[in-house]
Amino acid sequence: MNRSEVLHRRLSALSIVSTIAAKEFKDNLRNRWLWMMAGILLLLSLCVSFMGSAVSGNLVVFEPAQILSGLVTLSVFMLPLGAILLSYDSFVGEKESGTLLLLLTYPLARWHLVCGKFLGHACVMTIACILGFGLTGLILISLGDTQAQLSIAIGFTHLIMSSILLSLVFVLLGYWVSLCVREKAKALGILLILWFVLVLVYDLILLSAVVGMSEMFNRTVFNLLILLNPTDLFRALNLLATPSDTLAAKSSLTLLAQTGLGLPLMYGLLGGWIGALLLCCSWIFKYQEI
Amino acid sequence: MNHQTLTCSANKPVVNADVVVKATNISKCYGKFKALDDVSFEVLAGQVIALLGHNGAGKSTLLKLILGLLTPTSGLLQVQGYSVGSMNARQSLSLGYLPENVSFYDNMTANELLRYFAKLKGVALPKVYELLAEFGLEAAKDKRLSTFSKGMRQRLGLAQAILAEPKVLLLDEPTVGLDPLASAFLYQKIAQLRAQGCAIIISTHELGLVQDQMDRALILGRGRMLASGSLTSLRAATQLSNHILLHFLSNTQRQALLADPILAACVKANAGQGLTLAVPQEQKSAVLNHLLQKVPVGDFSIEPPSLQSVFHHYMESLCPLQSPKMPTKTINITDINQAINLESVL
Numbered sequence: 001m002n003r004s005e006v007l008h009r010r011l012s013a014l015s016i017v018s019t020i021a022a023k024e025f026k027d028n029l030r031n032r033w034l035w036m037m038a039g040i041l042l043l044l045s046l047c048v049s050f051m052g053s054a055v056s057g058n059l060v061v062f063e064p065a066q067i068l069s070g071l072v073t074l075s076v077f078m079l080p081l082g083a084i085l086l087s088y089d090s091f092v093g094e095k096e097s098g099t100l101l102l103l104l105t106y107p108l109a110r111w112h113l114v115c116g117k118f119l120g121h122a123c124v125m126t127i128a129c130i131l132g133f134g135l136t137g138l139i140l141i142s143l144g145d146t147q148a149q150l151s152i153a154i155g156f157t158h159l160i161m162s163s164i165l166l167s168l169v170f171v172l173l174g175y176w177v178s179l180c181v182r183e184k185a186k187a188l189g190i191l192l193i194l195w196f197v198l199v200l201v202y203d204l205i206l207l208s209a210v211v212g213m214s215e216m217f218n219r220t221v222f223n224l225l226i227l228l229n230p231t232d233l234f235r236a237l238n239l240l241a242t243p244s245d246t247l248a249a250k251s252s253l254t255l256l257a258q259t260g261l262g263l264p265l266m267y268g269l270l271g272g273w274i275g276a277l278l279l280c281c282s283w284i285f286k287y288q289e290i
Numbered sequence: 291m292n293h294q295t296l297t298c299s300a301n302k303p304v305v306n307a308d309v310v311v312k313a314t315n316i317s318k319c320y321g322k323f324k325a326l327d328d329v330s331f332e333v334l335a336g337q338v339i340a341l342l343g344h345n346g347a348g349k350s351t352l353l354k355l356i357l358g359l360l361t362p363t364s365g366l367l368q369v370q371g372y373s374v375g376s377m378n379a380r381q382s383l384s385l386g387y388l389p390e391n392v393s394f395y396d397n398m399t400a401n402e403l404l405r406y407f408a409k410l411k412g413v414a415l416p417k418v419y420e421l422l423a424e425f426g427l428e429a430a431k432d433k434r435l436s437t438f439s440k441g442m443r444q445r446l447g448l449a450q451a452i453l454a455e456p457k458v459l460l461l462d463e464p465t466v467g468l469d470p471l472a473s474a475f476l477y478q479k480i481a482q483l484r485a486q487g488c489a490i491i492i493s494t495h496e497l498g499l500v501q502d503q504m505d506r507a508l509i510l511g512r513g514r515m516l517a518s519g520s521l522t523s524l525r526a527a528t529q530l531s532n533h534i535l536l537h538f539l540s541n542t543q544r545q546a547l548l549a550d551p552i553l554a555a556c557v558k559a560n561a562g563q564g565l566t567l568a569v570p571q572e573q574k575s576a577v578l579n580h581l582l583q584k585v586p587v588g589d590f591s592i593e594p595p596s597l598q599s600v601f602h603h604y605m606e607s608l609c610p611l612q613s614p615k616m617p618t619k620t621i622n623i624t625d626i627n628q629a630i631n632l633e634s635v636l
Contacts, residue, residue, distance in 0.1 A: 012412070015409070015412075016410060019406065019409040019410055020410075023406055027395070027397060030397055031397060097392070097393040097394070097395075098389045098390070098391060098392040098393060099392065099393070099394060099395065101359070101389050101392075102387060102389050102392060102450075103410075104357075104359055105357045105358075105359065105385060105387040106407070106410045106411060107410075107411065107412075108410060289359075289360055290354075290359055
């Protein structure tokens, strides 16, 4: 194969991936999923920022660290759920309708399809996160003083970036399950269980274990267990990005922020989750008989 | 009026004699289950092949193998000279496929769908507009596919299958659920493609429709190739009876016919105004002459065994429970010969 042929194939692969991505993105614009997700995140961030203090009897705008902590706590429930709902039928749905079989007869490799879908869904989640959290961040910046503006800008930037990465991890977990089952309902069921375990149960078990069996859990084991759960990684990353003395004293999640890992490494680890899952999905799909 | 309903698709000209699909002793196993067992055949450019078989016979597996979605457990399968399965092969192949009951993307329009598929196949967009017009979908091109009828969906499906002007077209149950007009439209398009040299493999259970279009049939049963060939050769191989259909018989004619032992032995159906005789191919002329001498009927036709009869024959041979028994009488050819000869001597 000469150089021009190699270049032609690469361009062709790029064109196929972008065509599939554009289709996925348009689908989510058409069914208003993108606007719905962005709207939910915007409402959530506005409520936490401007009405979060109502439970304590006051109606004041919290400190940036408190706002971000509240947003992280709630986002860790919402984002994975949204990502799962976006991706659970990506493959099994097309298998059921017969379009996957048809697409595979086209001159495209299976990884084209995985990457194309992923790129389309990544655009959807990125726009939803930027709109949902970014607008609130801008409003808070416009209301705050110079010191607060910087803190909000940094905190929200980390929140948006880590939210996108967390969403993508769950989009890929959705693909994985979607590739392995034969019914949409089963895919959704398995993913909801996975969400329940990773978002709700895992932390409780981990923290209980640390408190109850502190002699068995040294720092290394604890760090490793945090790294095994992308939602904990997300929490730890954001707590580390917005340190607050008052918050640290109150929150049991402070333990998560004390992993001793730096921010770049945490971003790298979330990126690693994405890379590993993308490879895993492509590998499963490559050897799957349709 | 005497007329004969004879079909002889074997005489249709083959546009290009190149072998586009060649299967040599291919088998496909799923665990211990053998979906295909030692199947061999060839498909030439410009041929229409009917792929027939009972449910679970291995038709879909064979189509998936040709499409490169599966790889054979053993044997060699070549499409357009390439061994199937490799990506390099698929990129170089020119295949079109219409799956059974495909529902496409309901939220897209016909125009968007064809444009999407055209981009994936690297086909220029003007071809999309050309096909929309050719398949009578121009007026509905901006309507969502969820509003499309079954016939419109199948037309759209065939349009996507031929977007890149394929050399090999595979159609899985293309006419299931279609009204006669829609089916006729699809077969008209198939005939056009065939004339352009496209090899077409149609997997179907609607044998009456495919019979007049096909060049050859491949009959699969339990993963094995039970028979292959033109309808004429399959008729010869099965030695099934021809049917002489007598229309508008008077009571006198009917009684005269039934009184004749030779003709009475050939009666297959005796209902309404007509009567059907089942006659072995080699006895057709003799029985017909005898009939016309004994009972001067004015209106009759001769029908050779249909593809349906041939198919039933092979399914019966495979497993009597697989196929309902055709209501035929067993005629002893030797006895008829002897009786006719004896009468002529007397």
